[in-house]
Amino acid sequence: MTQDILSLLQNLHPYDVLPQATRATIARTVERVSVPRDGFVYAHGEQLEGLYIILDGQIAVKDRLNAPISLLGRENSFGERGLLKDGIAVTSAIATVDSALICLPAHLFHTLNSQFPAFKRFFDRTRSDSQNDGAKAFDLTSVRVESLMVAPPLTCRATDSVTHAAQMMRDKRISCLCVTDADTLTGIVTLRDISNKVVADGLALDTPVAQVMTHSPRTLPPSAIGSDVLHLMMEYRLGHLPIVSGNDLVGIVTQTDLTKFQASNTAGFVGEAARATSIDALAAITKRIPNLLAQLVAAGNRHDVVTRMITDIADVVTRRLLAMAEDEFGPPPVRYLWLACGSQGRQEQTGVSDQDNCLILDDDVDERGLAYFQRFAQFVCDGLNACGYVYCPGDMMATTPRWCQPVSVWREYFQHWIAAPSKEAQMLASVMFDLRPIGGDMSLFDGLQQDTLKAASSNSIFTAHMASNALTHATPLGMLRGFATIRSGEHRNTIDMKLNGVVPVVDLGRMYALQGQLSVANTRARVEAAISTAFVSESGGRDLLDAYDLVAQTRLEHQANQIKRGTPPDNFLAPDQLSGFERSHLRDAFVVIKTMQSALMQGRGVMS
Template sequence: MTDAALSLLPHLSPYDALPEQALDDLLKRIERTRVAAGEPIYTFGETLKGLYVIANGEVAVSDEAGHQVSLLQRENSFAERGLLRDGLAVTSARAVTDSDLICIPADLFHKLRAEHEPFRRFFDRNRSGAVVKSQPDFDLTNVRVDTLMVADPVTCAPTLPIQDAARIMRDRRISCLCVLEADRLAGIVTLRDLSGKALAEGLAPSTPVGQIMTKGPRVLPPTAIGSDVLHLMMEHRLGHLPIVSGGHLVGIVTQTDLTHFQASNAAGFVSDAARAETAQGLADVTARIPNLLVQLVAAGHRHDVVTRMITDIADVVTRRLLALAEQQFGPPPARYVWLACGSQGRQEQTGVSDQDNCLMFEDDLTEAQLAYFEPFAQFVSDGLNACGYVYCPGDMMATNPRWRQPVAVWQDYFKYWIANPSKEAQMLASVMFDLRAIGGDVSLFTGLQVETLKAAAANSIFTAHMATNALAHAPPLGLLKGLATIRSGEHRNTIDMKLNGVVPVVDLGRIYALQGELDVVNTRARLEAAMGQKIISRSGGRDLMDVYDLVAQTRLEHQATQIKLGKSPDNFLAPAQLSPFERSHLRDAFVVIKTMQSALMQGRGVLG
């Protein structure tokens, strides 16, 4: 192997973050090896020599059953999952082409992890999910200024007449203008300046703002935190604080921004929604959810905490709409339960959610009683749509008579799907097994859920079909550094983090729940329960939970970034936007998902 091949380590994460002495020691101890095409590097269950880094060539990684789960190229590393567990290989690796490999001995790998935080964070991220705090405080001490600020604030020249400045602020509904001179911040003029300096002193409308502006205003960099803003504003009685990076204006934070941040918490949303008197009032509440998502992610909350908070708001909005519907149409003529499926049912809503719901009511109703629930369902569904939970494209809503039925009809639905697992039945069952009662009489659903889970678990043909259906969504693994992107269309060169990232784990969790008759519907809760019931091995379950955390967190951070940029959030992430660190671990996460899918396909349900 040439010295040029070894030169890649000092420029590759996380080795580039090591102190000079540690890097020198590493380069002295690494082992260089060349493996011919087709030759094995290690096999499943073998004691690993260390961590491998590809200097040149291609390496195929396969699961215990021999199914290839990834094809790795230059700069990719492998074997870390086994090293992080017990030192035994959890996959097999072989050279596809003649390959030059660097091997970092196992003892040195663990020494570097123990002594150097960047090195540990790099490799532990793949094992423990996204590196975030589990329950951080939701306050200004852990939020960066670039999350709070308004980017690209309105600016003007110092020669702008004060009357024109007043008109701009009125028309744009803002309280200040940043004054630039030669592209540099020269000052700031506020509504208070216009009233206290210009109007009170009787200055002519043509007076330039340069005469009344605050020159050389106090500023902060975008790396500052929210409490820095608050303290500076309190100390100097400021209402506006420009944010400057490299001498250039990049944003501004106002007292109003701080107030909005501190009011952006789930409890406040729940309280406001519970008191809303109209669907429009509820829509005013949910319009603030994107900002809440950004704030929660910026504060370091885990994805499952964020999505639970957002779903809690959707639940309260739904229950408030049910109450408003009862006010409009009168007391319901019979007991009913409103159920949500999809992401709301699983308590996993993000910034992109349509509505998936159904309505169940007691048996033996008259035609007049049945007729009550049609406009009732329409009212609630229309209200949800107005609140941003758009109509389901597949018409999986209580407004569809098929999904607005007595308990007995729902019993027949599930019995038929289990006995006749056609493609449609599998699809419908997948959706309906995520049902969760939101409002009404929950007891109407509880008995049906227990009965259905028992019947489904007892039918091996049905569960086999459902398992096959769960493998329909493959993680995006391909030849280009392990990640396969969408090849054409609007989302070309991106990964669908929902369909090919989160959904495969959701599908696996649902199958485990069916196998164990588990009544929980949240994906993480299903994985935990499946481990507890030994439906999957504890090691396999931990790996799957870790990678689910990583994939779901990456998806949520992508959406938060889009919202901050003023875009509508979606699920399409371009790998090119990620660092090598993030791409490497995302690829490894998809490998684990593929491995667990392979295990399910073979009926093992475990990862060695």
């Protein structure tokens, strides 16, 4: 079990920023806890044994009045609020299904909290983020109506016949129509109105809608919050609530919308994906991810929380496809390890993500084994593509024979890239330094990463080339406090918030990890680890984190707004969509990033 726990901690923040020896101590010290369905992990007011991490299952956290706060799934932790207070549980934790947990003893939690600043910052932030990010994400008190409503709603006129209204609802598979005069709401008609007032009373089919509709229905403005909708619906037994701005109809919220919102949590996605029996079933689940992303952003979650949740779903989908591939082709002939690189490897997936992956095989693999894994990889990559994680345009996938090789060949790859840092070697090394194991035998990765980091950091020529390569992505700073936008093509007058916004910080984080021999892959965790190990100055590192948070959050909010409008999300933001205040702060963030790039270019790190 110790090795399994160690593998988990290596890829779980904030444990991934701790020294390897410390993680090994944690893995030996934690206790495994099994909790049956409806069983208590602890109750409010009890002495806490430690911090709990979910290995499998689902835990409901409730307040002292038994009101639900959050629903947590695999790799989520809980109990820190009580530990950081006085060791007494301030909530109750109950298993909703049979669950497996590990418990990090309270004394060790406090030791880590006092010795490692990055570890402490993580739990301080978790505690301050409205109790719990998982609860915040799906709390109707924290989401505005404009992110719940369907816009624009379908409408009809008061003079239309009930037959016409019924046909519209049937064809669009909806349960109501808003009745308008121009853009002004005058009423609402539902399927129940037609059933109870037309069919039941035997009215003529050409009866005008005005005769059966609800006149001057209750409404809310877009600035209302989700709980306002819920309370109004419960008080007046409403199933549909129009949303108006001034006199204009702008949207509608139904009971179904509320149900979907509250059901759209990552634990639910993970559970469904883990139980899916076909690729079509997985694709039906991942199709809902854009709406999940929009809801997570609307609820005020930080970019790193949202992207981690989105990536967690991709990880489970990938592991489910690996299991399906084994069912399809039989047991693997040798040990294998499936790894992700790119945004999935860094746990930074957004609404726009292709797939980047590879396979590491046991050195005992023969030609027949290689043929097996080629079919295996094709099945998994085809499945990922069907689920919306489109094929990598650069063929950085396990289907490419080059990226499906024994572990000894992978060691040769890294040795060659470090010894002869050509342009291609720099590019490949940049991608492969973001590797993160997803499924298979984790021991195949043991030693490979640490040996590679050690060799790379000690080769000054290689690190110089990598630093130069990391500076190829410029921030979009223009003259006279403006932005350097794209000048031509379909994205004219926009900023590429990925290539010129997020990627420069990703490159800096990778260089810090390389030079400091840091094993973490997540960009924010890399910068935090660089600060905690004094590789980067506290002031410079904190400024970079703040700048990165603003750029990444702006990018994510841009994508969420596109999803709400029903358009495919992308990375191209027009600065004129932002307020003057937002543009000013975004430009300041780019100035910070450029300053840190300059420090790296001058070989000073950011210690001066």
